[in-house]
Amino acid sequence: MISVTGREMSISQWALRSLRLDSVLLVLLSILLLLGLAVLFSATGESVIALERQVMRIGLGVTAMLLVAQVSMYALRAISPWLFVAGVLLLLAVMWVGDVGKGAQRWLDLGFMRFQPSEIMKLAVPMMVAWYLSLRSGRPRFRDLVVTAALILVPVYLIMQQPDLGTSMLVGAAGFLVVFLAGLGWRWFLGLGVVAAAAIPVLWSQMLDYQRQRVLTLFNPESDPLGAGYHIIQSKIAIGSGGLYGKGWLNGTQSQLEFLPERSTDFIFAVYAEEFGFIGVALLLLLYFAIVARGLWIAALAQDRYARLLGGSISLTFAVYMVVNIGMVTGLLPVVGVPLPLVSYGGTSLVTLMVAFGILMSIASQKRLVNR
Amino acid sequence: MAERDAYGEEQQDRERFVVRILLALVILAAILLALGWRLSGLQVGAHSHFTTLSENNRLRVEPIAPTRGVIRDRNGVLLAGNRASYQLEVTVEQAGDLDSLLARLRGYVELSEADVERFRRGVRQRRPFQPVLLKAGLDDETVARIAVSRHELPGVEIEARPLRFYPLGSKFSHAVGYVGRINQQDLQRVDGRAYAGTSHIGKSGVERYYEELLHGRPGYRQVEVNAQGRVIRELSVTPPQPGTDLTLTLDVNLQQAAYRALAGRDGAIVAIDPNNGEVLALVSAPGFDPEAFVHGISQGDFAAVRDDKRRPLFNRALSGQYPPGSTIKPLVGLAALNEDVTTAEREMFARGYYQLPGHERRYRDWRREGHGRVDMSRAIAVSSDVYFYDLAHTMGIDRMVPILGAFGIGQRTGIDSTGERAGILPSRDWKRATHDEVWFPGETLITAIGQGYMLSTPLQMADFTAALAVRGERYQPHLLRAMDNGTGEPEYPLPVKREPVTVDAKHWDAIHGSLVEAVHARHGTAWGSVGSTRPEYTIAGKTGTSQVFSLGEDEEYDEDELARRLWDHALFVGYAPAEDPRIAVAVLVEHGGSGGRVAAPVAREVLDAYLLEGAGMTLEVPEDE
Numbered sequence: 001m002i003s004v005t006g007r008e009m010s011i012s013q014w015a016l017r018s019l020r021l022d023s024v025l026l027v028l029l030s031i032l033l034l035l036g037l038a039v040l041f042s043a044t045g046e047s048v049i050a051l052e053r054q055v056m057r058i059g060l061g062v063t064a065m066l067l068v069a070q071v072s073m074y075a076l077r078a079i080s081p082w083l084f085v086a087g088v089l090l091l092l093a094v095m096w097v098g099d100v101g102k103g104a105q106r107w108l109d110l111g112f113m114r115f116q117p118s119e120i121m122k123l124a125v126p127m128m129v130a131w132y133l134s135l136r137s138g139r140p141r142f143r144d145l146v147v148t149a150a151l152i153l154v155p156v157y158l159i160m161q162q163p164d165l166g167t168s169m170l171v172g173a174a175g176f177l178v179v180f181l182a183g184l185g186w187r188w189f190l191g192l193g194v195v196a197a198a199a200i201p202v203l204w205s206q207m208l209d210y211q212r213q214r215v216l217t218l219f220n221p222e223s224d225p226l227g228a229g230y231h232i233i234q235s236k237i238a239i240g241s242g243g244l245y246g247k248g249w250l251n252g253t254q255s256q257l258e259f260l261p262e263r264s265t266d267f268i269f270a271v272y273a274e275e276f277g278f279i280g281v282a283l284l285l286l287l288y289f290a291i292v293a294r295g296l297w298i299a300a301l302a303q304d305r306y307a308r309l310l311g312g313s314i315s316l317t318f319a320v321y322m323v324v325n326i327g328m329v330t331g332l333l334p335v336v337g338v339p340l341p342l343v344s345y346g347g348t349s350l351v352t353l354m355v356a357f358g359i360l361m362s363i364a365s366q367k368r369l370v371n372r
Numbered sequence: 373m374a375e376r377d378a379y380g381e382e383q384q385d386r387e388r389f390v391v392r393i394l395l396a397l398v399i400l401a402a403i404l405l406a407l408g409w410r411l412s413g414l415q416v417g418a419h420s421h422f423t424t425l426s427e428n429n430r431l432r433v434e435p436i437a438p439t440r441g442v443i444r445d446r447n448g449v450l451l452a453g454n455r456a457s458y459q460l461e462v463t464v465e466q467a468g469d470l471d472s473l474l475a476r477l478r479g480y481v482e483l484s485e486a487d488v489e490r491f492r493r494g495v496r497q498r499r500p501f502q503p504v505l506l507k508a509g510l511d512d513e514t515v516a517r518i519a520v521s522r523h524e525l526p527g528v529e530i531e532a533r534p535l536r537f538y539p540l541g542s543k544f545s546h547a548v549g550y551v552g553r554i555n556q557q558d559l560q561r562v563d564g565r566a567y568a569g570t571s572h573i574g575k576s577g578v579e580r581y582y583e584e585l586l587h588g589r590p591g592y593r594q595v596e597v598n599a600q601g602r603v604i605r606e607l608s609v610t611p612p613q614p615g616t617d618l619t620l621t622l623d624v625n626l627q628q629a630a631y632r633a634l635a636g637r638d639g640a641i642v643a644i645d646p647n648n649g650e651v652l653a654l655v656s657a658p659g660f661d662p663e664a665f666v667h668g669i670s671q672g673d674f675a676a677v678r679d680d681k682r683r684p685l686f687n688r689a690l691s692g693q694y695p696p697g698s699t700i701k702p703l704v705g706l707a708a709l710n711e712d713v714t715t716a717e718r719e720m721f722a723r724g725y726y727q728l729p730g731h732e733r734r735y736r737d738w739r740r741e742g743h744g745r746v747d748m749s750r751a752i753a754v755s756s757d758v759y760f761y762d763l764a765h766t767m768g769i770d771r772m773v774p775i776l777g778a779f780g781i782g783q784r785t786g787i788d789s790t791g792e793r794a795g796i797l798p799s800r801d802w803k804r805a806t807h808d809e810v811w812f813p814g815e816t817l818i819t820a821i822g823q824g825y826m827l828s829t830p831l832q833m834a835d836f837t838a839a840l841a842v843r844g845e846r847y848q849p850h851l852l853r854a855m856d857n858g859t860g861e862p863e864y865p866l867p868v869k870r871e872p873v874t875v876d877a878k879h880w881d882a883i884h885g886s887l888v889e890a891v892h893a894r895h896g897t898a899w900g901s902v903g904s905t906r907p908e909y910t911i912a913g914k915t916g917t918s919q920v921f922s923l924g925e926d927e928e929y930d931e932d933e934l935a936r937r938l939w940d941h942a943l944f945v946g947y948a949p950a951e952d953p954r955i956a957v958a959v960l961v962e963h964g965g966s967g968g969r970v971a972a973p974v975a976r977e978v979l980d981a982y983l984l985e986g987a988g989m990t991l992e993v994p995e996d997e
Contacts, residue, residue: 137381139388181396183388237429240414240422253430257598278415285404292400296393305382308389312396319400323407330410 020069020365022298028291029342029357033058035284036268036343042250043264043271044345050264054345061354068358073366076359077131077306083120084128084151090117091158118159118167119352123359125155125171126313129178134306139183148179165211166337169324174317181312182305215334231267232331234260238270239330246277264345266337269329285326288341292319295357298364311363314356321353431607432597435569438588439534441615443548443578445624446650446853450539451548452579457535458510460518460528461503464495467527476525481507481514486670500601503529505571509667536572536666540624542659543631546687547622547851549577549790550662566590572666576687578620578851580790585855588615619854619862621650629981630655633974639961640688640830643978646838646947646956648867649847651787653957653978654831656692660684690792693827694960697916697967698755698897699945700776700822702840702883704763705748707775709879713767716748716882726761728813735761735817738917752886753896755915757821764820769811772820773799778873779836780846781828787849795832798825823919833958837945840887841912841953843880844873887912888950891972898944898972905976909983912953913946913975915967918960939963944971948979955982 037054044050094117129148136144152175159168204212220229238254247253252274255263263271273281295315302308321341327333329340339349414422443452460481467473477483487507494504510518515530522528536551538544551572558573562583567573569590574580591612595603630641630653643653660677669677677684686692708714723742725734737743737757743750751759764772777783782797796802798819800811818824831849839846848868856862888910890896892903897915918941942964947956957975964970 137385181389181392183385183392234429236414237422237425239411240418241426242415243419243423244416253596254426257430257596257604259429259599273411273415278412281411281415282408285408289400289404293397296397300390300393305385308386312389312393316396316400323400323403326407330407330414332407332410 019066020361021066022294022361022364025291025294025298025357025361025364028287028294032287032291032342035287038249039268039272039275039343040264040345042252042275043255043268045256045258046250050345057346057350061351064351065354065358065361068355069361069365071358071362073304073307073362076127076310076362077134080124080127080131080306084124087117087120087124088155088158090120091155093117095158095161116348118155118162118164118171119348121155121159121171122167122174122317122352123314123356125152126174126178126310126317129175130306130309130313133178133182133309134304137305139185140179140188145179145184145188148175152176160206163208163211164337165207166324169336170317170321170338173320174313177313177316177320178309181309181316211336231261231335235267235270235329236331238267239273242274242277244278246273246275246280249275251275266325266335266339266344267329268344269326269340272343273329288319288322292316295360298360302363303366307363307366311360314360318353318356429599430596432595432601432603434593434595434603435565436591436593436609436612437569437571438590438612439614440536440551440572441586441588441617441857443586443618443620445620445622445627447624448619449624451544451620451622451624452536452538454534455537456532457508457537458512458515458530458532459508459535460506460510461531462491462506463501463503463527463529464498465501465527470495473525473527477506477528480518480521481510483507484670486668490668501603502601503531508535533571536663538662540628541663542661542684543628543655544622545577545659545662546656546689547577547627547654547789548620548662549579549581550575550665551579552665553668575665576791577789578618581788582616582618582852585616585857586618589613614858616855616857618852619856620851621645621652621853622654622851623652623982625985626653626978626982627655629653629985630974630978631657631659633977634961637961637964638682638688639959639964639974640692641957641959641974641978642689642830642834643955643957643982644834644838644849646841646845646847646953649838649849650853650867651849651851652955652982654689654789654851656686656688656690658682658684687791688960688962689830690787690789691829692960693793693795693829694941694943695824695826695918696781696822696828696833697918697941697943698757698821699833699837699914699916699943699958699967700781700826700828701752701755701760701820702887702914703776703779703781703836704760704772704820705752705886706840706875706879706883707772708763708767709748709882710775710875711767711771713771714748714763716879719745719747720759720762722746722751722756722758724758726758726817728765728817731814733814735814748882749886749889750895752883752914753889753893755890755897760820761817764816765813769799769816769819772816773797775873775875778871779839780832781826781836785831785835785849787831788851792831793829795828796825822916830958830960833943833945833960834956837947837958838953838956839873840883841947841956843877844875846870846872884912884950887914887946890914891946897968898946901969901973902976907976907980909948909979910950911946911948911976911979912950913944913972915972916943916945917941917965917967918943920963939965942970943967944975946972946975946979948983955979 037051040054041051128151132147132151133140133144140148152172156168156172159171234254238252238260241254252271254260254274255271260267260270272284292315295318296312299308299311299315302311318341321338324333324336324338325340328335328338339346341353342350440454442450442454444450462473464470474483474488491504491506498504510530518525518528518530538548538550552575553571554567554573559567562573566589570587574583574586579586589612591610593609594607596605596607597603626643630643634641634655634657637657639657641653641655642651644651664673709716722737722744724740725736727734738755742758743754743756746754746756746759776797782795784792784794798815803809803811815824819826835849846869848870852865854862854864891898891911891913893899896903898913902911920940942961944959944967945957947953957978959971959975961970961974
């Protein structure tokens, strides 16, 4: 009996060992996901149905993460260009036959599920740029800059046309971060800054009315307290009234009494801040910082340039997500529709993020295997 | 070499990467610190500010309307009460498409244009989840039918709300007044906050005059609401303080008798207890249905009442100003005696007309052939105009005015009701001020018989008659007898005494005698209609006929030929019993014709009801509630 049990234990140990994952990242992500579920439960007015759905999505995301973690970096690198091409084609498809949801064309109906091709690009763009730069060596030169700019801007433009300002920005940031990590010279940053400044008026003319409105109300939310400014005003009230210690879980009046709009999705941070106070907020920021730092650590130890650039970009993009969301909820940035990563209600972005962490874990295991 | 280069490049690349990562981490840490700084500013620095905003969001104070005080007559009979009225209310947030809902509701209840119009206005002005009134005053059958079909009518609710009702309706419409829905003008004269939960407000009469007492003080409940305004829970309640119940001086039996005595004619009757100023009856006919205003009268119905030729909304007793005619003669006589212009015994020969010395114009007596030899008493009893023309000419307007003023002509009595007018006491100063003309001697003559510029309200006539009855004592006429603010111990305000009319006792005797003579002597103007029927008590009174338009000096007046609306107003003022006055009354029958023939019998009926039929004693009358 004992011997049988011992053997079984050794099988499970073997399974655990042979499973390629990063336990530190796994623990940190689990804490964040569980915390997110608790906040979501409160934000949805203690809806068990919403909780079950989110748990299912998390299950799907964790499964995807574990699966991707088993894929070798060579394989990931090999499919990078194809994934990118497929993503661009799907984006074009969305423009022709996409479903309209909330006034924007973002979804592709596959019959059994609806799916958002722009999500693929969050990964496909950094993978593609990393793939391209891994073929080159040394600091990116002018030619590299032109090519990577094209690789980044084509999908960004297509996603902006849907229109989805938040996602296009994140996709652009993911691609740009790869170039940054590849060691782009500082004079290029200066040049890019000038170009960006020049692009602002052009962007403004390309924006739709609702996007412009969001930007304008950022600077003066009180100008339209019942319309576009309502989100920001109510969000600040929720956060501010939370105080140092918060009103307690399930006790946030701003969210429980439904004054706070989008409280389970984009504005879930305000619910958290109202119920858990500044202390809770500080802990959450530390948790995010720890996840990002772990990701960068993994990237720093990666064995090749592709893995390094991709891992670094994934980690920093995650940080951008978080900063943009919290900045927008606290009224520092325009309301662009970026969810709080791994906490906001909603499936697509969660699964994409988990796949990204799967890639990071794959990078981590590659390093370990090589070291061995 | 190439391998070493590649290795070196890889090494260099890795180092560059690590530098970039460290840079990124530093930037990220800086950003997170900035976010933390921002959050601590919101959560710690501005915490109390946002807490206030958050509380303002979630807490709402809702008023609870107080129950309006009821109004009773002096016997305890309910004149104005509150009863549950079923009304149809719609919560728009739950109702779906309003047009289709209204269409469906029309199958159950009749909805007028006015109902729908008011409803749509209410829908625009409501707070979220606040039910809006669609139709008030539903009958039981409609309530039952809607209740059965409620599942087909989402958002529709039947609410029982206390609503004013007036058991005795139009007979008291002018005395008690009525309440109606609050409008913008009403809100300007009251504290809007106190009326936040109240739908109705006193619009006229006692209901308006004592609005503050009747209304009471609203209560409040603090509730927690969600973003849609729906109440989640109640946090605290301050109960409302109900309005004060009022007992009036009016006597139901007397008021109804007075109303009956007018027998459908237009006019006014005011009866006052001369010993304390209590108004026993205050009738203006025709009345109107006060409940029509409570339920919200439609434009069409209101126009019909407003434009009615008989003017039912016009309170003749308080707002109607009429030439007092001959009813003023006792006062003029008293003035002459008091001013030593004449004595009660001095006689003169009264012809059919009077001429001022050196003037051609003839001032006619109502009786073409005149009255022959008359002294003061007989002159009043037969109502000789010529006698008073002569008296007025000798006395002059300046000596006549003060005593008429002392009896209250030309001044509001200050009764506790609304719409009272002052009438006019003409004088030299008055004429200069209003007409910018000098006073003509002829005007003194017609003033002495209560014509010309002089105007008086029926209330004023009853008021001066009461003062006459009790030898110049003047009590403030009032309608409020007692107030009960829920303590069970009613508070009785003391009668208010005004400046008395001081005249030598023998002059009172003379005038009192003449008033009895007018009723009980064969030559008295009220003999034919009242005195000859031998009433069981002595009545002192004076008839009057108030000219609606003046005749030329040689024109004859023929009632039959004139359109009824041009007929004179019939007047009678009097008190009884003459020896110990308990009631003073003024009767006006609009376009009634002769005061003696028409108004005196009406007054007799009122006096009978009070003195003989036991009205005025406190009766045990079952409550209507």
